[in-house]
Amino acid sequence: MKFSDFICKDAIRTQLEADEKESVIRAMGKALVEAGKIRADNFESIVAAILKREELGSTGIGRGVAVPHTKHPAVDKLIGTVAISEEGVDFDSLDGEKVHLLFLLISPPDRPGDHLRALENISRQLRDDTFCRFLKQSNSPEDVWQLLEEGDSRQAVS
Amino acid sequence: MEAGRRGGFSGGKDQTWFRLVVMNTSPITRAVVIVNPNGLHARPAERLARTALDFESRIEIICRHERVDAKSILHLLTLGAVQGTELMIEAQGTDAEQAIEALATLVESGFIEESKPSERAAE
Numbered sequence: 409m410k411f412s413d414f415i416c417k418d419a420i421r422t423q424l425e426a427d428e429k430e431s432v433i434r435a436m437g438k439a440l441v442e443a444g445k446i447r448a449d450n451f452e453s454i455v456a457a458i459l460k461r462e463e464l465g466s467t468g469i470g471r472g473v474a475v476p477h478t479k480h481p482a483v484d485k486l487i488g489t490v491a492i493s494e495e496g497v498d499f500d501s502l503d504g505e506k507v508h509l510l511f512l513l514i515s516p517p518d519r520p521g522d523h524l525r526a527l528e529n530i531s532r533q534l535r536d537d538t539f540c541r542f543l544k545q546s547n548s549p550e551d552v553w554q555l556l557e558e559g560d561s562r563q564a565v566s
Numbered sequence: 567m568e569a570g571r572r573g574g575f576s577g578g579k580d581q582t583w584f585r586l587v588v589m590n591t592s593p594i595t596r597a598v599v600i601v602n603p604n605g606l607h608a609r610p611a612e613r614l615a616r617t618a619l620d621f622e623s624r625i626e627i628i629c630r631h632e633r634v635d636a637k638s639i640l641h642l643l644t645l646g647a648v649q650g651t652e653l654m655i656e657a658q659g660t661d662a663e664q665a666i667e668a669l670a671t672l673v674e675s676g677f678i679e680e681s682k683p684s685e686r687a688a689e
Binding site: 464465466467469470471473475477502520521523524525527528530531532534535 | 639641644648
């Protein structure tokens with residue numbers, strides 16, 4: 409699975425002003441509404457589901473990265489977006505590091521395989537230190553998208 | 567005993583020392599299978615890494631010729647291990663046996679996913 413298969417380009421946000429977990433998740437959900445990927449009347453229910461999932465254990469996966477996510481019937485295919493926080497967000501990650509790079513994922517309730525493949529793709533790409541650092545340093549959604557596309561083409565070659 | 571002479575130990579002591587080191591440093595392994603329906607997604611990976619961090623031993627997971635650090639959620643997620651995938655747990659260190667036992671129990675229990683339906687609903 410490639411980034412371009414599930415990341416919504418128009419919902420990518422950089423230089424996030426939000427600096428705590430809930431407000432960051434809300435900002436990312438709002439970006440998906442503005443991009444037309446989720447309906448405004450599903451927004452609260454999706455945010456609540458993502459926050460409930462966080463209560464079960466942080467989705468901070470280390471290296472300053474978090475993957476907040478949920479299953480929700482509001483989507484019929486896996487969708488996601490990316491946000492960058494220069495300040496960093498406290499996410500209770502296992503390694504104690506603040507989160508600077510977030511991938512938010514919403515998947516249909518009946519597609520656990522797609523969700524797993526998206527996580528696999530994200531983590532494989534982010535294992536590359538340079539790629540991870542460049543993403544965190546991105547100043548605009550265009551920069552993020554370009555890096556993701558480069559990641560996709562690298563994956564296609566390897 | 568070349569080594570014994572160099573280190574100034576008697577041959578017998580040196581051999582004992584050598585055996586202890588071997589016991590502590592040879593890796594031990596165990597094969598396990600992912601049984602929970604959703605596979606090794608974020609929360610199971612977090613539980614696995616958290617459990618592995620309780621041990622001093624170096625612990626790695628081998629899956630389809632790939633080898634990753636069991637103490638890193640990010641590395642565990644790269645495996646994309648679905649239900650039915652076989653993993654080899656390898657631990658090396660003073661608490662390797664306890665580590666293998668704890669991790670194998672966790673994987674084989676389905677990360678306790680099955681026993682908590684209320685949690686599964688919010689995954």
